[in-house]
Amino acid sequence: MAVEWLKVTATCQQEITIGTGATRAFMTPTNDFIPGSVVRGALAKVWRLAYGDRQPLFRPTFDGAVRFGPLLAQGSDVGSQSVWRCKYHRNHSEPEHVDGAFACPHCGRQGITDPCPACGVPQAKAPSMCSRPGEPLKGAVAFGTQVKKVVASTAIHPDRMTALESSLFAREVFPKGTVFSGYIVGDTELNQKLREFPHVTLGGRRSVLGSVELSLDPTQAPEPIQTRGTVILRTISPTILVDDTGAPTTDVASAFPAGKVERIWGGRLTIDGTSGWHAASGLPKPGDLALAPGIVVALSGLGPDHLRGILDEGIGVRRPEGFGWLEVVEAPWRPPQRAEQGVTDPRLPDTNRPDLESFTPRELKWLAGWLRDSREWNASHYPALWDTTVGKNLNHHKRTIVRSTLETTAPGTRTALASELERS
Ligand SMILES: [Zn+2]
Ligand SMILES: [Zn+2]
Incomplete structure (x- = not known):
């Protein structure tokens, strides 16, 4: 074949x-x-x-x-789980993301030896980023720009x-x-x-x-630039691993019998994206418990044929459905940049959840309240908003997001989005 x-x-x-x-x-x-x-x-x-x-x-x-x-x-x-993110990034001379699969997150020394031979800090310890502990990425998909939208669909009275x-x-x-x-x-x-x-x-x-x-x-099948030394791989889909008895396991190292596993980042369980479809019966399969995407593995001692086989085949079970899909990582992870032109349709209402991620629950409730007010929002309304207790403390970036949410959310979607924000 x-x-x-x-x-x-x-x-x-x-x-x-x-x-x-x-x-x-x-x-x-x-x-x-x-x-x-x-x-x-x-x-x-x-x-x-x-x-x-x-x-x-x-x-x-x-x-x-x-x-x-x-x-x-x-x-x-997919956010690699080897990456630490600065949660409240303000000092722009510091990096917002550091990838532990390439360098020590504490002192920046190249390599993955644990603890770091230069600074001696164990790699599991969160690095200080803008004076606070960094937060590890958990394998969620990161969006560089607004890609997803919220649209309304209204139930119609049958008579x-x-x-x-x-x-x-x-x-x-x-x-x-x-x-x-x-x-x-x-x-x-x-x-x-x-x-x-x-x-x-x-x-x-x-x-x-x-x-x-x-x-x-x-x-062409994706090939790493070089296979000598340590190769960094990561999963970009959920992964389901089982042991010899067929029982689920979170032992990621067992999925790489060839070569030597130097380090693993990740191992968080999820059921997202695991429900399937059974080809022979045409019936849906129930969701399985899977390891979240973005697992990063450093492997050494792999021959080129081993690596080729791992990339062709992936790891774990249900691989034909794309579980355990691996790719080679050649550079430290960076958040995705703005999408290319023409990716989204500008006519659609534009409520964007990724940008609202930096909002506190209290700020989201406050925004939800204004969303329920379906006036034609314009510049004359904002001084009153910025004068409220919550509004006073919003920085310029958040205020821009508030304005764009209020002005561009379609009337039919406002209530639903408000409810969604209140539950956050
Ligand atoms: Zn920072
Ligand atoms: Zn170090």
Whole structure:
């Protein structure tokens, strides 16, 4: 079997919400990336429509021989768990992120020896960043710019066909035009067949399906610049590990029998993004407990063939669905930069949760209160806001976010977003 990598580029023709299984009363969040299981399910569906599932290549393609990797939106990246973040960054002469997989987070010495031979500080200790302890990233997807949006969908009264005021729902979407990318790894012949399907609808359980244009282009397998010495790898999807008896385990080192595991960052459990779809029965599979993405592993003593095999195959179970997807890390982690032009549709209302992350619960409640006031917000209203107890203490950056939230949240979404903020 000849292993071939396909570069997947998925362009949303409609808004899509990727189900997380975590729907709340008013707000349906989207998963932050498209799991491989969703890509696989979408391709299997169009394949069945075209050929039925008796076509001899169906089973090998969808039951194990092809791996469908996770797709990440342009302008987003998985946060490596080897990274410390400055929680209240104000001194711009200091770094906002330091990656412990490349240098000591305390003194900056290159290397990963623990404790550090230069400063002697154990690597597990949080470094001081802007005079406070740094915070480790937990493997969540980081967005460099507003990618996701909140849109309203209103329940319609069945008789009168009018919107029910009290039945307002909001859902989080990736807007039309969002571009996702990732990989599929499989046999050349099977891959060739998959390339016949340029249009799919993506979604999953509890998702709102969206039509997506798919391009699958053969590409060179990713190779590290060098395999001598220590190679740094990381997972960009959840990982499910089991021991010899089939019981779940968090022992990441056991997943790397070749080479020597020098260090591991991460091991946090999550159920996000793990619900799946069973190809043979067409039934959804329940979520599994998985290790969160962004696990970073430093490995030494690997031959080039070992490394090639690890990248082709990934680690753990349910790998065909993109679990345990590994990539080589060649440079310290940096937060994603602004997305390229044309990634988002500027007409959509723009409420952005990533930017609200720096707000305290009290500030969010305060903002929620103003959101419920659906006046036409303009510059003349703000002096009164900045004069309130909470408003007085907002810095320029936060005030800009408050203004943009009040002025750009669509009337139909305001109540739902306010409720969401109050629950934060
Ligand atoms: Zn800082
Ligand atoms: Zn040091």
